[in-house]
Amino acid sequence: MADPKGFMTTPRQEWARRPVAERVQDWDEVYVPGALLPIISKQADRCMDCGIPFCHDACPLGNLIPEWNDLVSREDWRAAGDRLHATNNFPEFTGRLCPAPCEAGCVLAINQPAVTIKNVECAIADRSWQEGFVPPRPPDRLSGRTVAVIGSGPTGLAAAQQLTRAGHTVAVYEKDDRLGGLMRYGIPEFKMEKRHLERRLKQMRAEGTKFRTSTAVGRDVGAAELRTRYDALVVATGATAWRELGVPGRELAGIHQAMEYLPLANRVCEGDLETSPMSAAGRHVVIVGGGDTGADCLGTAVREGAASVTQLDIYAQPDAERDEDIDPWPTYPKVYRLSAAHEEARDLETAPEAHADARLFAASTLHFVGDADGQVRSLHLVEVDALRRPVAGSGRTLPADFVLLALGFSGPDREDGLIDQLGLGLEPRGTITRDGGFATNVPGVFAAGDAARGQSLIVWAIAEGRAVAAAVDRYLTGSSRLPAPIGPYDRPMVV
Numbered sequence: 001m002a003d004p005k006g007f008m009t010t011p012r013q014e015w016a017r018r019p020v021a022e023r024v025q026d027w028d029e030v031y032v033p034g035a036l037l038p039i040i041s042k043q044a045d046r047c048m049d050c051g052i053p054f055c056h057d058a059c060p061l062g063n064l065i066p067e068w069n070d071l072v073s074r075e076d077w078r079a080a081g082d083r084l085h086a087t088n089n090f091p092e093f094t095g096r097l098c099p100a101p102c103e104a105g106c107v108l109a110i111n112q113p114a115v116t117i118k119n120v121e122c123a124i125a126d127r128s129w130q131e132g133f134v135p136p137r138p139p140d141r142l143s144g145r146t147v148a149v150i151g152s153g154p155t156g157l158a159a160a161q162q163l164t165r166a167g168h169t170v171a172v173y174e175k176d177d178r179l180g181g182l183m184r185y186g187i188p189e190f191k192m193e194k195r196h197l198e199r200r201l202k203q204m205r206a207e208g209t210k211f212r213t214s215t216a217v218g219r220d221v222g223a224a225e226l227r228t229r230y231d232a233l234v235v236a237t238g239a240t241a242w243r244e245l246g247v248p249g250r251e252l253a254g255i256h257q258a259m260e261y262l263p264l265a266n267r268v269c270e271g272d273l274e275t276s277p278m279s280a281a282g283r284h285v286v287i288v289g290g291g292d293t294g295a296d297c298l299g300t301a302v303r304e305g306a307a308s309v310t311q312l313d314i315y316a317q318p319d320a321e322r323d324e325d326i327d328p329w330p331t332y333p334k335v336y337r338l339s340a341a342h343e344e345a346r347d348l349e350t351a352p353e354a355h356a357d358a359r360l361f362a363a364s365t366l367h368f369v370g371d372a373d374g375q376v377r378s379l380h381l382v383e384v385d386a387l388r389r390p391v392a393g394s395g396r397t398l399p400a401d402f403v404l405l406a407l408g409f410s411g412p413d414r415e416d417g418l419i420d421q422l423g424l425g426l427e428p429r430g431t432i433t434r435d436g437g438f439a440t441n442v443p444g445v446f447a448a449g450d451a452a453r454g455q456s457l458i459v460w461a462i463a464e465g466r467a468v469a470a471a472v473d474r475y476l477t478g479s480s481r482l483p484a485p486i487g488p489y490d491r492p493m494v495v
């Protein structure tokens with residue numbers, strides 16, 4: 001640390017977002033371009049180099065945070081990039097998308113605002129690309145072993161990059177027409193511009209990873225056939241089987257799943273469509289579900305020009321500050337967080353019925369009401385207590401002619417037949433069963449990411465990809481020097 005008193009003299013300053021009125025007019029990232037680098041060395045200097053850095057453990061990748069904070073505070077960007085890439089294949093993704101459990105575990109956060117670790121990570125990643133510190137790293141020699149990775153989300157991409165660099169010949173199979181999994185067609189452009197994804201894919205191609213898009217394993221190519229063609233298979237197909245809302249009126253027109261809606265908006269940004277056939281423009285939108293997917297729907301509907309947008313969250317509004325008795329440091333606390341989309345909704349007052357931002361908390365949907373044409377027109381809800389019991393007299397009706405269901409995902413989608421063709425064992429909740437070494441019940445077949453862990457985060461997906469690569473490398477060669485940051489049963493640091 002260049003300044004040992006940095007944490008006492010420099011206040012926390014985050015990467016500034018563009019003004020709301022400006023940013024909702026476009027799909028670009030919400031941040032002010034170029035505003036991060038000028039502030040970041042001073043911010044990195046706030047790191048106390050505390051000796052026992054809990055941020056290491058809080059980050060599933062085990063990112064070497066104090067080390068790169070020190071290097072950034074000294075403006076040694078090349079070394080900082082090397083230390084960051086030693087533990088994270090795609091820091092420009094996590095630097096934009098991660099909810100940063102590391103910051104909740106930062107020792108400074110015991111009694112002060114945490115170091116802006118996620119921003120530092122993003123700055124190192126972006127600067128590394130700018131300076132040409134991230135060249136392709138093809139292997140010196142090939143092992144003669146072949147691996148098929150099924151699914152090109154962050155798990156599949158991380159696994160493929162690690163295995164390719166270890167000398168194996170890797171082909172990634174992807175059923176969509178473009179690569180990236182939920183980072184491509186789920187997460188909106190305003191959270192992460194897809195150019196970051198394209199740049200990494202170019203690097204991976206140059207390293208030798210092969211990609212087969214528009215190929216659903218199980219449907220377009222038999223899973224058993226792949227097993228005979230490759231020495232090992234990694235199933236990284238995600239957990240995209242969405243949860244339903246079984247209430248009266250669900251069958252009405254105008255009620256859609258979030259993941260029916262978001263991919264179309266992403267396709268507009270990709271230039272495939274001029275406008276989305278499922279646009280929220282001019283509609284009274286209600287989003288059922290209080291999580292990140294719902295927030296992504298919110299930001300998208302605002303940009304499409306919705307007449308109003310409300311988001312329903314079944315949980316009570318959390319406190320602004322960590323409750324040490326319930327969520328003690330260094331766990332990731334349940335606190336009120338204002339995402340960029342919520343900030344937009346608040347400033348634009350998109351929700352006539354809600355306070356503060358577009359969210360109505362402790363709200364449970366009872367039924368939908370439609371018109372004579374079968375089009376949804378309103379949503380009836382009730383306030384619930386902590387045990388989800390309705391509060392007497394709290395029923396109310398919201399105008400709703402466009403409803404988005406963002407209720408989470410139950411496990412991998414089985415429609416393509418991959419799981420059944422391979423005969424993979426499943427957990428009671430629908431995820432793929434694996435042992436302590438990421439191996440499924442079928443020899444040579446490994447499972448990783450959301451498909452096996454359940455719905456999670458990009459940082460966990462990358463950690464899964466790195467760990468399964470180490471397991472596959474060991475299976476193919478008898479030993480491995482690849483890092484395995486997590487085991488299959490590791491879980492986030494929460495109470």
Ligand SMILES: Cc1cc2nc3c(=O)[nH]c(=O)nc-3n(C[C@H](O)[C@H](O)[C@H](O)COP(=O)(O)OP(=O)(O)OC[C@H]3O[C@@H](n4cnc5c(N)ncnc54)[C@H](O)[C@@H]3O)c2cc1C
Pocket residue numbers: 097098099150151152153154155156173174175176180181182183186187191215216217218236237238239240262292293296416418448449450451455456457458459461
């Ligand atoms: C809308 C939304 C927003 C999110 N926002 C964030 C965020 O901001 N930050 C964050 O950390 N996490 C976020 N997440 C969660 C995060 O995106 C996932 O945890 C992560 O992408 C999981 O990675 P994965 O590689 O395991 O699966 P996925 O990203 O789901 O990728 C799986 C891939 O496998 C492909 N596939 C499936 N079956 C087959 C088959 N039979 N043959 C070939 N290919 C197949 C799919 O098409 C897909 O491309 C979000 C999730 C959603 C839905």
Ligand code: SF4
Pocket residue numbers: 058059060061063065094095098099100101102103117118121459
């Ligand atoms: S990947 Fe996430 S948890 Fe890890 S250092 Fe980056 S922001 Fe923090």
